[in-house]
Amino acid sequence: MFKLFRGGIHPHDGKELARDAAIETMPAPPLVALPLSQHIGAPCTPTVKVGEMVKRGQRIATSQAFLHADIHASVSGKVKRIENGMIYLENDGLDAWAEGLPFTRDWQAMTPEDLLSAIEAAGIVGMGGATFPTQVKLKPKKPVDVLILNGAECEPYLTADDRLMREEPERVVTGARILAKILGTKRSVIALEENKPEAAEALRRAAGQDLEVLLLRTRYPQGAEKMLIYAVTGREVPLGGLPMDAGAVVQNVGTAAAVADACCHGLPLTERITTVSGDAIRTPKNLRVRLGTSYRDAIDFCGGFSEQPDKVLAGGPMMGRAQESLDVPITKGSSGILALTRRITAHGPELHCIRCGRCVAACPMGLVPSMLSILGERQDVEKARDSYGVMNCIECGCCTYVCPAKRNIVQYIRVTKGAVKALAAKEKAKAAARAAEQEKKAAGGKEAAHA
Amino acid sequence: MNEAVGEKNAPGAAAREGVAKAQAPQAGTKAAASAERLFTVSSSPHIRDGETVTHIMWQVNLALAPAALFAVYHFGLPALVNMAVGAASAIASEYVWQRAMHQPVTALDGSACITGLLIAMSMSPLLPPWMVAIGSVLAIVVAKQSMGGLGFNIFNPAHIGRAALMVSWPVAMTTWTTLAGTASVDAIATATPLNVLKMQGYDAVVSLFGGQGAMYQAMFLGNRNGSLGETSTLLLLAGGLYLIWRGYVNWFVPAVMLATVAVLTWVFGPAGLFTGDPLFHLMAGGLMLGAFFMATDMVTIPMTRRGQVIFAAGAGALTVLIRLVGGYPEGVCYALLLMNAVTPLIDRFVKPRMFGEGGAAK
Numbered sequence: 023m024f025k026l027f028r029g030g031i032h033p034h035d036g037k038e039l040a041r042d043a044a045i046e047t048m049p050a051p052p053l054v055a056l057p058l059s060q061h062i063g064a065p066c067t068p069t070v071k072v073g074e075m076v077k078r079g080q081r082i083a084t085s086q087a088f089l090h091a092d093i094h095a096s097v098s099g100k101v102k103r104i105e106n107g108m109i110y111l112e113n114d115g116l117d118a119w120a121e122g123l124p125f126t127r128d129w130q131a132m133t134p135e136d137l138l139s140a141i142e143a144a145g146i147v148g149m150g151g152a153t154f155p156t157q158v159k160l161k162p163k164k165p166v167d168v169l170i171l172n173g174a175e176c177e178p179y180l181t182a183d184d185r186l187m188r189e190e191p192e193r194v195v196t197g198a199r200i201l202a203k204i205l206g207t208k209r210s211v212i213a214l215e216e217n218k219p220e221a222a223e224a225l226r227r228a229a230g231q232d233l234e235v236l237l238l239r240t241r242y243p244q245g246a247e248k249m250l251i252y253a254v255t256g257r258e259v260p261l262g263g264l265p266m267d268a269g270a271v272v273q274n275v276g277t278a279a280a281v282a283d284a285c286c287h288g289l290p291l292t293e294r295i296t297t298v299s300g301d302a303i304r305t306p307k308n309l310r311v312r313l314g315t316s317y318r319d320a321i322d323f324c325g326g327f328s329e330q331p332d333k334v335l336a337g338g339p340m341m342g343r344a345q346e347s348l349d350v351p352i353t354k355g356s357s358g359i360l361a362l363t364r365r366i367t368a369h370g371p372e373l374h375c376i377r378c379g380r381c382v383a384a385c386p387m388g389l390v391p392s393m394l395s396i397l398g399e400r401q402d403v404e405k406a407r408d409s410y411g412v413m414n415c416i417e418c419g420c421c422t423y424v425c426p427a428k429r430n431i432v433q434y435i436r437v438t439k440g441a442v443k444a445l446a447a448k449e450k451a452k453a454a455a456r457a458a459e460q461e462k463k464a465a466g467g468k469e470a471a472h473a
Numbered sequence: 474m475n476e477a478v479g480e481k482n483a484p485g486a487a488a489r490e491g492v493a494k495a496q497a498p499q500a501g502t503k504a505a506a507s508a509e510r511l512f513t514v515s516s517s518p519h520i521r522d523g524e525t526v527t528h529i530m531w532q533v534n535l536a537l538a539p540a541a542l543f544a545v546y547h548f549g550l551p552a553l554v555n556m557a558v559g560a561a562s563a564i565a566s567e568y569v570w571q572r573a574m575h576q577p578v579t580a581l582d583g584s585a586c587i588t589g590l591l592i593a594m595s596m597s598p599l600l601p602p603w604m605v606a607i608g609s610v611l612a613i614v615v616a617k618q619s620m621g622g623l624g625f626n627i628f629n630p631a632h633i634g635r636a637a638l639m640v641s642w643p644v645a646m647t648t649w650t651t652l653a654g655t656a657s658v659d660a661i662a663t664a665t666p667l668n669v670l671k672m673q674g675y676d677a678v679v680s681l682f683g684g685q686g687a688m689y690q691a692m693f694l695g696n697r698n699g700s701l702g703e704t705s706t707l708l709l710l711a712g713g714l715y716l717i718w719r720g721y722v723n724w725f726v727p728a729v730m731l732a733t734v735a736v737l738t739w740v741f742g743p744a745g746l747f748t749g750d751p752l753f754h755l756m757a758g759g760l761m762l763g764a765f766f767m768a769t770d771m772v773t774i775p776m777t778r779r780g781q782v783i784f785a786a787g788a789g790a791l792t793v794l795i796r797l798v799g800g801y802p803e804g805v806c807y808a809l810l811l812m813n814a815v816t817p818l819i820d821r822f823v824k825p826r827m828f829g830e831g832g833a834a835k
Contacts, residue, residue: 346512346514382777436516
């Protein structure tokens with residue numbers, strides 16, 4: 023019925039660790055740390071002062087920039103300190119909501135503009151991990167006819183979206199309807215991989231005729247925006263383009279649930295569902311957790327480590343970021359916390375490329391990762407950019423996963439991408455300097471003529 | 474580097490276990506203690522599949538094993554000696570080179586073994602073992618290591634070794650066994666089928682075997698003269714299909730090469746157009762060995778599917794050209810070498826279509 027994207031891999035998914043653990047609400051910790059930048063765009067500036075008392079859901083940081091998302095207090099209590107780009111709140115244990123929150127209203131009576139401003143006021147961002155401010159994504163500059171809710175959750179180990187869809191499908195479905203109303207899309211699809219039949223069943227029961235629940239083949243990276251759009255619509259997002267160039271908007275199912283809370287109950291984003299899992303976690307769980315909770319607290323709530331992990335990851339094992347310590351807060355984009363032992367993370371030494379072509383076959387973007395890794399080693403930035411399209415890499419990690427020579431291909435690509443950007447900035451500066459020079463010359467010439 | 478971070482904070486695995494044990498009884502409260510040791514930080518992804526270069530290479534060796542064992546049965550002890558000498562000298566020269574150059578030693582990763590084995594298997598069983606050894610050493614030192622080692626060699630080392638021997642000792646390289654005293658005494662003596670074809674024509678080959686059906690049967694089972702490991706179509710096919718099944722070989726590479734040879738030899742037959750015997754040509758010479766084990770050498774063929782198809786078709790066409798028109802009876806080795814040479818060119822111009830390419834950003 024639908025086409026599958028080209029390439030991709032089938033990693034061991036490790037989801038059995040946490041997929042049967044029902045969402046558990048973790049009590050708010052005594053101290054939360056809320057970073058001022060939990061989104062793509064301009065960091066916020068605090069609107070509160072040290073020592074001030076705040077309530078849960080109160081806005082504590084904002085920005086004038088178009089691309090930003092407000093930050094709200096996730097607990098009630100005192101602003102303890104503001105440093106390192108974070109606001110630290112001391113929990114007073116009362117868990118008092120800001121005045122008037124939460125309330126109930128009928129979102130269907132609201133105009134799309136009202137709904138949009140409710141979303142903006144709630145500080146919602148893409149919760150699958152991309153953290154792009156949602157209200158900006160909901161104002162595409164081109165006509166869009168498909169809304170896709172991303173429930174693929176193709177990253178191994180992560181089960182938070184799965185549990186959300188299974189246990190609270192109404193939130194997801196309501197959020198989908200709200201998003202569809204804002205965008206005015208004809209087709210609204212909730213897309214998930216076929217390894218989540220329970221979630222699909224729950225969504226189908228909750229959704230009416232207006233929402234399509236679509237099962238996709240299980241293959242990483244099915245949840246990557248471009249691959250998802252292709253699988254659902256058969257349309258390719260053009261090179262360097264955005265989903266709207268293919269007439270689609272993609273939102274994570276968690277984001278949809280947050281949108282429903284914001285529009286129906288006026289609730290800002292102060293908590294999320296996150297998976298704490300991995301072979302080093304004693305009791306893997308799916309937690310409903312306050313933003314700003316430290317990894318240490320969340321892992322302790324899951325019984326701590328059963329053995330020494332080698333890596334602690336923010337997000338999944340394919341694209342997540344390795345953390346140095348546990349003093350890291352859970353943010354709006356935290357889809358999971360994974361603690362993996364060396365049994366999982368260890369691999370052999372990096373060798374030279376043997377040109378086996380496994381990475382070429384696995385690349386969903388149709389790149390030649392082996393060549394990009396070699397060009398990265400040589401720092402041949404221009405060739406990587408012009409002949410091998412390095413900037414089109416989505417860093418999904420398939421190439422590195424399958425590489426028998428254990429080459430860190432994605433790492434080389436990231437370095438090359440950084441160099442391409444630096445090169446562009448340098449060229450821009452040079453062009454600007456040249457323009458200024460010419461202007462000066464022209465002005466000088468004019469003056470000379472006047473003289 | 475990752476190890477270094479770990480070592481600094483808790484030297485040795487025993488200490489690591491100690492931490493885990495001390496932590497176990499009161500895991501929650503002791504989490505802080507364990508976190509004093511920093512976690513490994515690296516670029517994603519953080520998981521890898523179990524495939525390694527070494528495993529792939531030994532799998533290829535395994536796939537060669539049936540044909541190699543048959544060679545011992547068919548040609549006797551000299552076959553065993555030559556293959557052992559070929560593999561051992563290849564591995565030894567790689568080891569010596571890597572030690573001398575202060576490189577990490579990967580002589581046992583299986584790739585040198587394949588090279589040595591292929592050299593012995595693609596030559597006459599009568600060749601003195603020391604010549605096989607020279608071929609192996611040349612292949613490893615000149616064609617592989619001096620290029621930078623596995624992954625950097627442009628040409629299949631086994632072919633370079635064979636080609637070097639061919640120009641150095643042409644007589645020894647083309648002296649075929651009489652097969653007397655071997656297990657299969659009824660096999661055709663003193664010349665390979667392709668030799669007979671070149672010198673005396675197709676009818677002579679058929680009469681040599683005593684009929685077309687008998688000829689096909691002998692060539693399929695391997696009961697014919699020729700290089701050590703090339704005679705048994707059946708067992709080479711089995712090894713090749715195993716590699717395809719395990720995903721180490723793209724099926725279309727041997728398929729396209731064999732199909733090209735079949736079509737061209739059928740079209741350009743001895744008695745005018747469309748009179749050729751493609752089945753004979755498929756099973757003769759080193760084609761089966763070449764199509765399944767040399768045209769699929771990942772290092773020296775293009776990386777994209779389309780590129781590999783071009784490579785295989787080109788290799789097939791050149792093989793036929795050399796067999797039917799050229800001075801040598803067999804052309805697989807040189808055909809593959811020539812296509813190896815154009816592989817960088819193919820890789821430059823034949824790239825996969827990028828996702829979203831063609832659809833202009835509106």
